[in-house]
Amino acid sequence: MTPIKTVSSVLLTFLLVLSGWEVCRAAALTGETVVNAVKAVKGKSPALEEKKALSTVTQNLTTAIFQKLGINPSTAPRDDVEELRGISLLTLKVLDAMTGDDQATLRKMSLDDLVAIALAVMTKVKELKVTDNNLKDEKYLQETFFPAVIDYLAQPR
Numbered sequence: 001m002t003p004i005k006t007v008s009s010v011l012l013t014f015l016l017v018l019s020g021w022e023v024c025r026a027a028a029l030t031g032e033t034v035v036n037a038v039k040a041v042k043g044k045s046p047a048l049e050e051k052k053a054l055s056t057v058t059q060n061l062t063t064a065i066f067q068k069l070g071i072n073p074s075t076a077p078r079d080d081v082e083e084l085r086g087i088s089l090l091t092l093k094v095l096d097a098m099t100g101d102d103q104a105t106l107r108k109m110s111l112d113d114l115v116a117i118a119l120a121v122m123t124k125v126k127e128l129k130v131t132d133n134n135l136k137d138e139k140y141l142q143e144t145f146f147p148a149v150i151d152y153l154a155q156p157r
Contacts, residue, residue, distance in 0.1 A: 029060050031107025034095075034114075038106055041092040057114070058088040064115050087125070090135070091118040097146040098153075117153065124149045 036053030040046035046054070062084045066073040073081070094117055099105045124130070128148060134140045 029057065029111050029114075031109065033057060034109045035103050035106045038092050038096045038099075041089060042096060054092075057092065058085050060111055061088040061091065061114050061118060064111055065118055068115055068119070087118055087121055090125075091121050093141065094121055094146055094149050097142070098150055117149070120149050120152045124152055 033053045033056050036050045037057040040050035040054035043050065062081065063073050065084055065087070066076055071080075091114060095106070095109065095114070098117075124145065128134075128145065130145060134145070
């Protein structure tokens with residue numbers, strides 16, 4: 001890229017931000033990114049590639065959920081952003097429970113699929129009145145929460 005194009009790109013980004021446009025610099029969401037993000041959520045010490053994938057997925061998913069709800073992510077309260085990041089991580093855990101570590105299925109997941117799962121997660125968190133202690137309890141997640149979300153997703157709409 002020539003210096004003029006770089007300056008033009010930076011200037012355009014600056015003008016878009018000033019005019020209120022959302023500028024998303026997140027990397028594209030690929031099947032491999034989803035696979036690595038799920039590995040990162042499952043692993044105790046994820047590799048750098050898995051951490052990057054997790055960051056990409058949570059950023060893309062958080063932005064997409066805000067947009068689905070009609071909220072500009074750049075003006076959302078910090079607490080809401082943090083809560084949606086938590087929902088994104090929980091969504092990846094539900095996705096892992098749904099697919100049973102089937103990487104071929106994980107690779108087929110689109111951002112729209114992840115948003116649908118995340119919205120189901122938010123619904124069940126509210127319905128089941130899930131607490132922080134529940135989220136730390138792996139037995140509760142495996143036996144109560146994940147099946148409830150999966151059943152909710154399986155219902156015809």
